[in-house]
């Protein structure tokens with residue numbers, strides 16, 4: 001494996017859509033560090049987010065650097081080119097040192113059968129009973145199953161290798177962290193599939209440090225996990241066992257860990273994740289993004305006056321453009337439109353009513369997950385307001401940054417990294 005920049009054991013991905021919250025976000029990592037958990041901040045933004053906002057990767061880097069300087073953060077930090085492909089990676093190259101190579105679209109594409117056969121005969125260890133420390137029931141596979149799995153993922157991994165080598169040729173292989181993501185697809189990857197994927201990646205010589213599989217269950221935007229928690233916990237544990245095994249078996253980077261593309265706020269899986277990390281002494285990268293944008297709106301509403309008025313205006317705009325906003329996210333939202341309050345109703349709300357409906361307090365009777373998911377995908381409306389949005393953000397900075405920091409610290413960092421397992 002080539003020499004490469006190493007990612008810390010625990011890391012938190014944070015999205016800062018309008019490049020105004022990096023400092024408030026970093027403050028949450030400062031608080032975690034003060035309480036004994038070193039969590040490396042990673043600012044992530046996808047090409048899709050940049051296009052929607054009309055922003056540039058240079059701005060993400062500048063905001064991260066400025067926040068680090070302002071708070072005197074002396075530990076590592078990174079800027080993640082999130083969900084890039086060969087055709088979108090180039091403009092991130094000067095500003096990112098973390099690349100999430102998205103190859104989900106290549107899963108299941110027909111692979112050359114001779115190449116698949118060669119993989120299978122090279123990896124006889126994948127066939128039969130595979131005993132992996134930490135997994136009670138050994139995997140049982142036969143040749144045709146391994147062949148099917150390899151055929152399903154071969155082209156995706158080949159593409160990951162192609163993109164990795166492109167980045168390495170531009171940045172130098174020692175200067176960045178490589179993640180491979182397969183989460184934006186229909187079918188979750190099972191632990192035996194993960195093992196095959198890691199074997200393929202090793203053959204492709206990709207020094208992968210984080211892998212983002214699609215987990216079982218639904219990861220809707222901005223709201224909690226929907227699915228079988230026991231099944232999630234079992235698979236998450238098995239994935240960790242597979243990773244530890246593959247690191248040894250295939251000489252993958254010792255820093256290799258899971259990346260959980262959470263879609264933000266998967267509170268009910270945080271305890272299972274924490275238990276599993278303790279059990280395997282494993283690291284994890286948890287990627288959030290939209291949760292911070294939602295806190296911006298909550299902070300605006302809480303400020304009252306023009307902040308609250310703007311938050312209501314954004315909701316009304318989102319409601320008006322509900323089809324357009326939801327279309328790109330159809331697979332990761334479940335909105336019952338009958339439960340969305342009218343713009344007129346919201347217009348009459350107090351700050352407290354707005355915050356209660358939008359804030360992610362599940363025990364609050366006024367919390368409305370339908371409204372929350374719509375606002376989550378509605379950042380395009382704020383982007384269209386341009387400077388008016390940014391100016392109001394600056395005017396309401398106090399309430400906004402307090403909400404941004406406390407959300408990341410109390411609801412994410414604490415339950416994942418600070419509470420006792």
Ligand SMILES: [Zn+2]
Pocket residue numbers: 083181183184212261
């Ligand atoms: Zn993702």
